[in-house]
Amino acid sequence: MVLNRERADAIRATAHQVREDVVRMVHAAKCGHPGGPLGMADFMATLFIEHMQLTPENLHTPERDRFVLGNGHTCAGYYALLAAQGIIPREELMNFRKMGSPLQGHPHRNATLGIDFSTGSLGNSLSGASGMALGARLNGWDTRVYSASSDGESQEGQIWEAATSAAHYGLSNLTVIVDFNNIQIDGEMRQVMNVRDLREKYEAFGWHAVDVDGHDVVAVDAALCAAKDETERPSAIIAHTHLGKGVSFMEDQPGWHGVAPNDEELEQALAELEALQP
Amino acid sequence: MPLAAPSTAPLHVGEPSKIATRQAYGEALLELGNTQDDVVVLDADLSGSTKTKAFGKAHPDRFFNLGVAEANMIGTAAGLACMGKVVFASSFAMFATGKAWEQIRQSVCVPDLNVKVCATHAGLTVGEDGKSHQMLEDITLMRVLPNMKVIVPADAVEAAQAIRVAYETPGPVYVRLSRASTPVVMGEDYKFELGKGAILRQGTDVCIAACGVEVAEALIAADLLAAEGIQAQVLNLASIDPLDEALVAQAAETCGAILTAEEHQTRGGLGDAVGQAVLRHKPVPVDMAGMDGQFGQSGTAEQLIAHYGLDGASLAKRAKALISRKA
């Protein structure tokens, strides 16, 4: 079923909120990674609101869905979404990356904040998510496990070890969404180390895989629905995105992978986002 | 009033049978699996050698072979632990702790997950496979990690108990197991406890503190020394982390000198652990038998142990030299 107008608008509104939070959080921290989470906001909001439905009420339900953020450096957006879901207190967001805050510079597993896995070292995520999917199946739960990854993380060999084993064990309850923005720290991914066509690669590894426009919440929702219909294969959604989406001077600029905006840049970013308010 | 002498742990009586600790692991794991539904076992294409195969046969639904992909095996173990499983992951020590060290740190130790890395073919006694397979740095790599507990069983009796303790102890545990069949030294009624060392023999002239296969060699050394009128205390320090620091301090007090013995690099290994404890609590001369910054080579287990000065006779000689350094 196609996502109706009202729900699509609700997702867009949350994605917008996440973008504002991200630039504010990274600015307040004076360091961090704004570009990735701005690009991921639309598909992440679709996943969290429409599919995972993680709420304070079901947070401690063992059978609930799980999430692993493989590109852990993009966690500002993840925390902002958990705040939007009422799980992380909003006031905590501004303590991101600060001494004493549970909102570490990269995600650290925390049961009360709904952070299901520790990440930060690229490459480890899909193995952990596969283990969770396997564990859910052993427990007889219909839990779905979602993992976000990136084109950069796909350069790590362990991702392909996990892609092999997840297909081998038929983990149809596992879905990975890859933030494919052609950017990593040292520049354009295709120039640094081209991972080529990830849809074809995942297919060759025995996965159900699709390409989508990662900013089209209706298309992302449809891909997530299709993943749920899979009964034998894990699913990979290659989400094509623009790093820094919504802030013109950050868009597609490798320099904004991991730099905080200064006061002026924050003002401009917020003004631009304001103008885009859905 | 003088303190009562601490009692010695029960020793094996009669002709020592020889069993590999990996064999004891396989059997203990199977037994554990028969009663505990939450046990899940992972292997990386070495289940015949690591002895997890028996569990796999009995509980195919809770056994997963990850193929030759150790990093992914550890990550998968972490994910399973997140879902309430107690996961035993096995491969050779070289690959389990070497190739997958980063995954053990990031995915298991940082979030403090219930994963038990039970690695076999550790140390020199791997033998003929040579340098590439003789893992001599695993104790160092594991004991440096916060949250990780490190156990090096002396024999099959202790290995079986260590597996049970690993299951009952929350969080990450590393159990170091060996390939070669080695003598059973501990008595059937011995009880292994995490953080507790065992006195196997009383003595006041020198202490030999050992772990793993070196415990049997330390007992031989003590016999040789006794023939010369030297009374050596022998400690089994299977629990390397947490270490029984009180026992080490007491040994330093009683004997005035400690020789450590391990089939592992002394840098970061048992030698280092005991050295730190002695420095902290009761500085006395310490010597460390083990690999001193070199790799091994092909040979039989017995040849290698003798070549690198880790047999009973070499330990006895070294202990005597150490006694001459006592204040």
Ligand SMILES: Cc1ncc(C[n+]2csc(CCOP(=O)(O)OP(=O)(O)O)c2C)c(N)n1
């Ligand atoms: C194993 C590992 N190596 C290196 C890094 C440093 N690092 C952090 S992000 C990053 C680039 C990742 O690329 P991608 O996720 O595509 O970046 P983005 O699209 O967010 O700019 C690197 C190399 C890391 N976190 N982990």
